[in-house]
Amino acid sequence: MLAASWAPLSPAERAVAIEVLTHGPVSRTEIARKLNLSAGSLTRLTKPLLEAGLLIEGPAPVSAGAGVGVGVGAAEAPVARQGRPSQPLDIVADSRYFAGFKITEDTAYGVVTTLRSEVVADRAVPLRTRDPEDVADLVQEMTEDFRAEFPRLAGIGVGIGGQVERLARTVTFSSYLGWQEVPFADLVEQRTGLPVVVENDVAALVESEAWFGAGRGLDRFVVLTIGAGIGYGLVIGGRLVRAGGGDRGIGRRWIINPYGPLTPDGERGSAVSLLTVSNIRYQVAAGTGRDHTYEEILALAAAGDPLASRVMDEAARALGTVVAQIANFAMPEKILLAGEGIGLMDIASPAVWSAVDANRDPLAEPVVLETKVSDFNDWARGAAVLAIQILVLGRPRE
CATH class of the missing domain: 3.30.420.40 (ATPase, nucleotide binding domain)
Known part of the structure; x- marks a missing residue:
C-alpha cells in the first residue's frame, strides 16, 4: 500500500521536497541556489507538493514540528521574474x-x-x-x-x-x-x-541524525554508539555508506589493546570487550564476585572505587582510541557519540580526550565530538x- 507516498515524483521534485523537509522554512531563492534551479523550474517543481498540502508558502502554522529548521528573514530578496516578494516554503509538519x-x-x-x-x-x-x-x-x-x-x-x-x-x-x-x-x-x-x-x-x-539531527547539512558525518554493542555509521555526501556484516558488527574484531580483557563477547582487547555494557559488568563482577548495574559501576568509579575506576579508565582510553581512528581514516566533520553507554563520558572524558590526542597527529584538525544522551x-x-x-x-x- 503506497497511497501515502508522494510518488511518483521526479528526482528534481524529490530534491526540492527533501530540501524543504530538512531545512525549512527556506526561501525560494535559497532552494534555487542550492539546487541550481531557475525560478520558473522551482515554481513548477513545488506546485504538486503545494497542491497536496504537504508544503506551505509563507510562515508555516505553529505545529508539533515547526520548531525545527532554519529561519528565513522576512526581507528576502524577490525571486527573479516573480511579481511578488519571495515567500519561504515549509513543510506542514502535522499533515x-x-x-x-x-x-x-x-x-x-x-x-x-x-x-x-x-x-x-x-x-x-x-x-x-x-x-x-x-x-x-x-x-x-x-x-x-x-x-x-x-x-x-x-x-x-x-x-x-x-x-x-x-x-x-x-x-x-x-x-x-x-x-x-x-x-x-x-x-x-x-x-x-x-x-x-x-x-x-x-x-x-x-x-535520523543525518536528516534531522546532529549531521544535518554535513557532507561527512559519523555516528558511534556504545551500549549493548558497538554501532558505527558513516555518511558521505548526505548518504549512508552501506556495508555488510549484520549485527555481528566490526567491534568484535576491532582490536584496541591486544593485552586487554578477555570477555565472553568479542576478541581479547576488542572494542566490544572493552566498551559494551555487558562486558564492563562482566569485568567488575569477575573482580568483586557480585553483579552490578552499569549505573552502579559508573557511581563506584566516580567515587574512586579502585576496580571500577580501572575498568572505566580502560574503557575511556579505548573509546578515545576508537574516536581517533575514525577521525584519522574517515575524516568526518563531526562524530556523534550516542547509546546507553554514554555515561562513560560523564566520569572519564579527560581520559577519552587524552587517548584521542595520543592517537592523532598534533597538526591534524581538532575532532568535533558531540555526545547525545539517548534512550530507546x-x-x-x-x-x-x-x-x-x-x-x-x-x-x-x-
Whole structure:
C-alpha cells in the first residue's frame, strides 16, 4: 500500500521536497541556489507538493514540528521574474504522522512523530515472546493505539539489531531475537495496511541524525554508539555508506589493546570487550564476585572505587582510541557519540580526550565530538524517519 507516498515524483521534485523537509522554512531563492534551479523550474517543481498540502508558502502554522529548521528573514530578496516578494516554503509538519519501533530482546519501544520527526507520543510494551508472528501482532496493537489518536498515520518504520536486506523488508539475521530470514515488513504490513520499512537499528539512527539531527547539512558525518554493542555509521555526501556484516558488527574484531580483557563477547582487547555494557559488568563482577548495574559501576568509579575506576579508565582510553581512528581514516566533520553507554563520558572524558590526542597527529584538525544522551525512544524515532523517507523518496533507500 503506497497511497501515502508522494510518488511518483521526479528526482528534481524529490530534491526540492527533501530540501524543504530538512531545512525549512527556506526561501525560494535559497532552494534555487542550492539546487541550481531557475525560478520558473522551482515554481513548477513545488506546485504538486503545494497542491497536496504537504508544503506551505509563507510562515508555516505553529505545529508539533515547526520548531525545527532554519529561519528565513522576512526581507528576502524577490525571486527573479516573480511579481511578488519571495515567500519561504515549509513543510506542514502535522499533515502526516509516522510510527517508529525499536525492537529489543525483551521490549517493543514505539513512538509517533510528525513529518519533521518530532516525537508526539511514545509507549513501551514488553515482548510476550520473540516469535516473529507474535512480535508483529504486538506492533499491530501498538499501531492501532497510536492510530486512534493520530488517524493520519502514514507509515511505519522498525529498527532491529540485526542484518536487514532485500529492500529493507527482511531480517536475514538477528542474534538478539534469534531470527533468520524473517519477512518482518510483510508481517506488519499485512496486519496494519500501512507501508512498512525494516532496517538495522544503527542505520536507522544514522539516517535520523543525518536528516534531522546532529549531521544535518554535513557532507561527512559519523555516528558511534556504545551500549549493548558497538554501532558505527558513516555518511558521505548526505548518504549512508552501506556495508555488510549484520549485527555481528566490526567491534568484535576491532582490536584496541591486544593485552586487554578477555570477555565472553568479542576478541581479547576488542572494542566490544572493552566498551559494551555487558562486558564492563562482566569485568567488575569477575573482580568483586557480585553483579552490578552499569549505573552502579559508573557511581563506584566516580567515587574512586579502585576496580571500577580501572575498568572505566580502560574503557575511556579505548573509546578515545576508537574516536581517533575514525577521525584519522574517515575524516568526518563531526562524530556523534550516542547509546546507553554514554555515561562513560560523564566520569572519564579527560581520559577519552587524552587517548584521542595520543592517537592523532598534533597538526591534524581538532575532532568535533558531540555526545547525545539517548534512550530507546531515540532509536524508535530513527525508525520513524525511515518511514518519512519512504513518503518523500517513494521507496526504501538502496
